[in-house]
Amino acid sequence: MRIERQVAIVMPIxxxxxxLSKDPQVTTTNxxxxxxTLDRARALGTSTLYEAAQLxxxxxxxxxxxxxxxxxxxxxxxxxxxxxxxxxxxxxxxxLAPSGSVLVAATSDVVTGFWGEVMTTAAxxxxxxxxxxxxxxxxxxxxxxxxxxxxxxxxxxxxxxxxAVVSVGESISLxxxxxxxxxLVVGDDDGVVVIPRAAVExxxxxxxxxxxxxxxIMEQLAEGxxxxxxxxxxxxxx
Numbered sequence: 001m002r003i004e005r006q007v008a009i010v011m012p013i014x015x016x017x018x019x020l021s022k023d024p025q026v027t028t029t030n031x032x033x034x035x036x037t038l039d040r041a042r043a044l045g046t047s048t049l050y051e052a053a054q055l056x057x058x059x060x061x062x063x064x065x066x067x068x069x070x071x072x073x074x075x076x077x078x079x080x081x082x083x084x085x086x087x088x089x090x091x092x093x094x095x096l097a098p099s100g101s102v103l104v105a106a107t108s109d110v111v112t113g114f115w116g117e118v119m120t121t122a123a124x125x126x127x128x129x130x131x132x133x134x135x136x137x138x139x140x141x142x143x144x145x146x147x148x149x150x151x152x153x154x155x156x157x158x159x160x161x162x163x164a165v166v167s168v169g170e171s172i173s174l175x176x177x178x179x180x181x182x183x184l185v186v187g188d189d190d191g192v193v194v195i196p197r198a199a200v201e202x203x204x205x206x207x208x209x210x211x212x213x214x215x216x217i218m219e220q221l222a223e224g225x226x227x228x229x230x231x232x233x234x235x236x237x238x
Contacts, residue, residue, distance in 0.1 A: 032100075033076055033184060033197075037204060041074040044207045046190045048214075052206035053195060057176040060192035064132065064153050064174070067140055069189060073130035073149035075102040077183040077194060079172040082135070083164035084108040090119060092168045099127030102185040104194070106172040107135035113156040117142035124148060132185060132192050134174045151187045 041049065050059050078101040082089045085108070093103055103123070107114060115131060116139035123131070130149035136156035137143070143150055171180040177194050179185075184195040184203075195203050217230055228234050 033182075033200060037184075037200065038074040038100075040204065040208070041184060041186045042072050042188070044204075044211055046186050046188050046193045048210055049186055049195065049203060049207050050193050052210045053193070053199065053203045054206075055196070055199060055203070057178070058193050058195055060132065060151075060177050060194060061134070061153075061175045062191055064134060064151050064192060066187065066189060067137060067150050067152055067155065068144040068147075071130075071147075071149040071151070072188045073102055073151075074184070074186045075100050075129035077102055077104045077179050077181060077185045079170060079179045079181055080105040080168055081166035081170070081172050082107045082114060082160075083166050085110045085112040085160055086162060086164045087112075087114045087119075087160040088162045089165040089168050090114060091162065092165060094119065094122050094126055094128065096168060097126070097128060100129050102129050102187075103131045103133075104172065104174065104179045104185060105131070105133040105135065106166075106174055107133065111136055111154070111156050111158065112160045113138035113158050114160055115150065115152075117146075120146055120148045120150075130185075130187065132174075132187060149187060151192050 078093060078097040080089045080093045080103055082105055090103065090105060097103060105114065112135065114133060114135045115137040120139070120143050124146065132151045134153055136154045137150055137152045138155060138157050140155060169181055171178065173179070179194050180197065182197045184197065184200045186193050220230055228237060
């Protein structure tokens, strides 16, 4: 079912309020995902990772897309839940998220420009790898110029409030996709996937095998074979 996003401005409700000096339970016992794994995940791409994973709902809603062509990101998820029309949680996350993290933000159905040039600049200085947000952003030209990977539902110039936080560093849901801190987030022109941390090693191995198989298919196509032959579909010839 399509969920229509509201355009009315509403006052946010404080669900959880954190001071900047208080760390809201963001600890993790997992070792960091290696840079080699992140590099390979970017190279393999979201479609290959998704097909190889064979896991339900790891593909983020396809309406959440890169705001500039060619953006690619891979990193560990740092989940954020913004209050309606309010981006304070993202400001808190910029101080708490480790370098290399991908901020993954749930919002609400109130259309607001949750992120822009100032926060992009702050994120790059902090070493944040990118942003995935189930909401809107603004200052698109500046973000594109900085080549900061942002994957968003839409664009809106309307600025947010800064008075409430739902959660920072705690597990969230982006529609049907569950996101926990430390999950592998990969985004590119095809969309975004979130791979549970416990499944990363297995999924990467399966994705490498799939990529090798597809490379062989490309060779066979160059040799003159057809997709009907390679995929066992010759019975459909007429």
